[in-house]
Amino acid sequence: MKPKHIILLAADVVSIVFFVCTTIIALVLAGSLPDQQAAERWGGNERYSQVSMFTDHDNGLTIDSIFMARINIEKKLVENSLPIETYGARVWVDSFSSYDIAMPVASDRASAEAAAIITGGDFFLFHPQDIISGYYYSESDTMYDRIVIDDVLAWQLFGASDVVGMPVAINGKYFYVAGVFKRSENNDIEKVYGDKPRLFMPYQGYSLISEEGARFSCYEACLPDPVTGLGQQIVSESFSVKDENRRIVENSVRYGLKNRFSLLADKDIRSVVDIPLVYPYWENAARMTEDRSAALLVMQMIGLAAPVFTLVYLFRLLIKNRKKILKKARDGAVEAYRKTNEKIKENKKANADKKQDNTVKN
Secondary structure: OOHHHHHHHHHHHHHHHHHHHHHHHHHHHHOOOHHHOHHHHHHOOOOEEEEEEEEOHHHOEOHHHHHHHHHHHHHHHHHOOOOOEEOOEEOOEEEEEOOOEEEEEEOOOOEEEEEEEEEEEOHHHHOOOEEEEEOOOOOOOOOOOEEEEEHHHHHHHHOOOOOOOOEEEEOOEEEEEEEEEEOOOOHHHHHHOOOOOEEEEEHHHHOOOOOOOOOEOEEEEEEEOOOOOHHHHHHHHHHOOOOOOEEEEEHHHOOOHHHHHHHHHOHHHHOOOOOOOOOOHHHHHHHHHHHHHHHHHHHHHHHHHHHHHHHHHHHHHHHHOHHHHHHHHHHHHHHHHHHHHHHHHHHHHHHHHHHHHHHHHO
């Protein structure tokens, strides 16, 4: 092997190892945020789409508009020959939440200011937390005075994390701790989680302390998606996402190859925010991982550069020396044919001699 071929082979090996490593990192990154995997958790082996819609504060969704959108979504599912229920079980689920609301919270021993998110639907299906004590509340609960708090707020208010059932005062109304969760240790979530401790409150409970009620800036749904993009289309049409103050994201494909190429092409435009839109912390974390995933795509392509060059080089040599290669192949085939015929003749002669010997003996 010539020195240049040895160098080329070594470059190929290094490049392939680099490509494999960056691909593994990209796959790990794509699965690092549980908030982006609701479709897998809900749909299992079925094709499902997780879709998120965001709106600005001033044009936040009301509970009535969300209930109306739910009706529209079910109508569109039926129009597309998709069931609403299967054997009495729901086929699709949704969630909605507010932007952060600064909320003073007090126990019988301390007080703190928390960043509260008002929730509805199956919020904790879309945003599972690391519960260290207690449980989640749900939209179907008959008691609305339940909240879920992070461990930082639990320690600030009570000096402990096992505080399930303990009362806290919010705007003169008592709420009770249903569960305590541990703040995520994911680096991206930590960067955007905020400095304040956090609590989640059902929208029915928020109506007990606010006459106006909550306005919601985030709506999410997991829908059947037999045709790619159908789930996003249904949500868009149900909420009129053509409105310039709204943005829609299909979470299920955000780490796909097509979307990663789109991020590279629209990198400058993506950095421009032209409406007063504030994303929740989980979406900001997802956008950070998206950008990193697009950067990894560039590195993956670099890793494939040397092997692709080698293939082109070999193909060029093949075209250049095609006559010699064809001649060698033809000569080899003729030689193989000759040797095969000789072998057959030798075998026939050996069998004939053996047969003659047997005849003489008899």
